[in-house]
Amino acid sequence: MGLQEVWFILIAVLFTGYFVLEGFDFGVGMLMPVLGRRKDPRGDNRRRAVLNTIGPVWDGNEVWLITAGGALFAAFPEWYATLFSGFYLPLLIILVALILRICAIEWRGKVDDDTWRRRADWGIIFGSWVPAVLWGVAFANIVRGVDINADKEVTSSFFDLLNPYALLGGLTTALVFALHGAVFLALKTKGDVRTDSVRLARWLAIPAVPVAGGFVLWTQLAYGTGWTWAMVGIGAVALVGVVIFTQLDREGWAFLLTTFAIVATIVLLFGSLFPDVMPSTLDPAWSLTIENASSSPYTLKIMTWAAAFMTPVVLIYQGWTYWVFRKRISADQIPPSIGLPAKSR
Template sequence: MELTTVWFILIAVLWCGYFLLEGFDFGVGMLLPVLGRDDRERRLLINTIGPVWDGNEVWLLVAGGATFAAFPEWYATLFSGFYLPLLLILVALILRGLAFEYRGKSDSPQWKRYWDWAIIGGSIVPAVLWGVAFGNIVRGVPISAEHEYVGGFFNLLNPYALVGGLTTTSLFLLHGAVFLALKTDGEIRARAGAVAVRVAVPAVVLAAGFLLWTQLTHSDVWGWVLSGAAAAALIAGVLAARARREGWAFICTGATIVLAVAALFVTLFPDVMPTTLAGGDSLTTTNAASTPYTLKVMTWVAVCFTPIVLAYQAWTYWVFRRRLRVEHIPAGGH
């Protein structure tokens, strides 16, 4: 297997990991005003992701760095063409990170309310825009023969990409609700389970519609297989959530996200960014790649350090595996 293909697969794995882990972070943030009826309950919700959210974002940093090093043409065209939505995602993630750190610095209800809205907005904006971005990557955008994006911002707001944004948002909401039902106990657990069941209907409809639209347009055999597996996992997750089997529900919703993202990358290959222009030139794993020497060095680095990072993150989740209750949150604390 060529190193260009290996790195395309590795980047796909990084995005799968990012959406799997950051997906429930976004879901928890979006559900903050729904499940948190008072400050103590909202602090409980934030504490469920407090030890892990920044580690989950490492997957995004590594995915971006790997794309820059392995496929610089892809990175340059992507960030120049998608500049505004990616900037909005970056600002939203910064504000959300600040909110986690600064929300408890004052007892003022107004102060906490402002940061709560930063968490909510910092979760909704990336959840929507990541779906829009990946929808456009798979669909194709106007790229010239010189590999330059020649469209505008409104080219990105096409029906297919917007459905992609709604799909990621609904899946992250479901994933977050299931995570909260798994990570909490008592009344919050019951509420989160009920929300998961309600969110499941639009999530199933949107995910099925988006994946079906994708495969009818591109008609890739493995894309059909992975899309079918994602649909089956999603239905199994919904049934598990209804039966209050939170562990299985979380595994299934996580598998749905991973399989759906994998289906998009399989459908995209060997392109990394197709063009919609008749005289344009699509970016592929071949013409967008770095030199063989660069890819070889990157491969050895990945082989050495990836197991360490995975082991550390797995250990973190194991340490903070206990369910949380409102009683664990001190009254009147930060």
């Protein structure tokens, strides 16, 4: 195995980590209006309890995306350039949504005012739903292929990206992330928030299983290889297991299985893509591959040594963070708001 194959796998691992960890962050934000009912007298406490489940870790989870983007730029600059120019609008929308979500999470408690908090909540909801959908659309189009000419430029328009396969991919990531988030909340909360999260996870599993199953099967039949059938099987078994374990109130096992389902799906997508990194629908000879899109061997060698040194440190630190904040949260434990009065803004 050469360094190009190694870095293709490492980038797949980074995106897998991002979608597993940020997936439940998105799910938590997507479910805030359901689990934090505004007509409930304790609605704000419920919303703060929901948000506090990801409070210590959400920003660390986003580091996986930054690292994946940096690795993509350094290891496969042609892939990075073609992807970010051809997918400029959807990636810009994702970036704006993530920035809005960051600001909403950080500033929500700064002012003790219901209107302020309501606007922040909508920022969190928008900043969670939009990336959850568009990431699925983007990766589905990467696997399907886009119009790439001989100059390695994408000539597809934004609306060309909204094809049936990609839209199914966006619906799949949205539903699976919402299910992942509901199971995570059931695992991290107690009291009525946990009860509602378990009930919501049971309902979300009903549409998530057939939609995700249809997308995975379409991917395998149209773009997969022989060995990726194993990922289809793992994903299918995992999603069925989620349905069973949510019914049994075993949220720990259910969360592990939603994680397996996400991992299997990402492995299927990258496995279907290899050895291409961006297939061309105009002419296969114009496709970007790990060979014609990579950096020099010397660059890849230096990156490999740096990754070998830094990766264990990052993993140990992030694992320690999750261990420290492992206990469940209840709405009854939420203290009064200490934000500035509205008139002080």
